[in-house]
Amino acid sequence: MKKELYEMKTRTIISIVILILLFFSIAPFQKFYVDMIKENMAAIKPYAEKFGFSNILDNLNDWNYYMYTQWFGKNFGQLIPIFAIIFAFPLFSREYENGTMEYLLVRKSRDYVFITKVYIGLTMFIIWITIGIVLPAAYSLISGKDLAYSLLFKYFIHMFFGGLFWYEITVLFSVIFNDQVKPILVSVGTLIITTAAGFIKPLSFLNTYPYILGSKIISEGKIDLLYTLSLFLIGETIVSIAYYQFRKKEI
Numbered sequence: 498m499k500k501e502l503y504e505m506k507t508r509t510i511i512s513i514v515i516l517i518l519l520f521f522s523i524a525p526f527q528k529f530y531v532d533m534i535k536e537n538m539a540a541i542k543p544y545a546e547k548f549g550f551s552n553i554l555d556n557l558n559d560w561n562y563y564m565y566t567q568w569f570g571k572n573f574g575q576l577i578p579i580f581a582i583i584f585a586f587p588l589f590s591r592e593y594e595n596g597t598m599e600y601l602l603v604r605k606s607r608d609y610v611f612i613t614k615v616y617i618g619l620t621m622f623i624i625w626i627t628i629g630i631v632l633p634a635a636y637s638l639i640s641g642k643d644l645a646y647s648l649l650f651k652y653f654i655h656m657f658f659g660g661l662f663w664y665e666i667t668v669l670f671s672v673i674f675n676d677q678v679k680p681i682l683v684s685v686g687t688l689i690i691t692t693a694a695g696f697i698k699p700l701s702f703l704n705t706y707p708y709i710l711g712s713k714i715i716s717e718g719k720i721d722l723l724y725t726l727s728l729f730l731i732g733e734t735i736v737s738i739a740y741y742q743f744r745k746k747e748i
Contacts, residue, residue, distance in 0.1 A: 509621040512580055513628055520632045523567055531557050560642045564633050569652050573629045574710040577656050578663040578688050584622040585667035586680040588614045593675040598748050611743050615668055626656055651714045658725050659709035665732040669739040
């Protein structure tokens with residue numbers, strides 16, 4: 498699995514660089530964003546009042562609100578499902594496409610190949626999420642800004658289990674399809690469809706973004722335990738299906 502580690506390491510480094518660049522395009526520019534909103538307040542105010550954001554200017558002046566809404570609740574949070582898909586889609590499909598799966602299975606058992614591939618990818622994804630969580634904390638300490646550190650763990654739980662769910666869905670598609678294009682297209686398509694369907698009130702549970710972005714953490718200050726457990730159980734069912742599909746798949 499040295500080859501897998503090398504390729505996953507490269508993908509992880511690129512993903513971390515993107516994450517750091519994105520963070521530093523947001524964190525140092527709080528005053529710039531506040532000033533920009535202030536200049537356009539006349540146009541923004543009617544819409545802000547309509548949607549219950551009449552105190553948007555005061556809120557964005559608060560570092561906690563700015564960081565948790567603009568980083569966790571927007572930019573970083575929105576990337577979680579996308580990067581979960583990126584980390585998972587080539588795990589098996591690349592081997593099928595390149596004709597190297599037969600070589601792996603000659604040397605190792607199917608159980609070993611499945612578990613190793615899934616957990617290497619998941620470990621790298623967890624490292625990526627952890628860096629995204631730690632960045633605001635480190636920046637706040639260095640710059641002398643006050644951050645509600647107690648919320649970081651809660652956001653980690655939401656982002657980890659939300660990301661794990663999409664990672665496991667993509668693992669299933671990576672096992673099923675024999676090329677690298679279909680798993681990513683079907684996974685992204687599933688994300689788009691479930692997100693769009695979630696805007697219909699009776700189907701709102703299909704949209705994982707409010708959970709991942711921590712809407713309940715912001716509004717109530719607590720973890721959504723029921724949704725967390727639901728995602729975990731559904732995700733484990735999906736990855737179990739992927740495992741049994743891989744066990745019986747003809748290579």
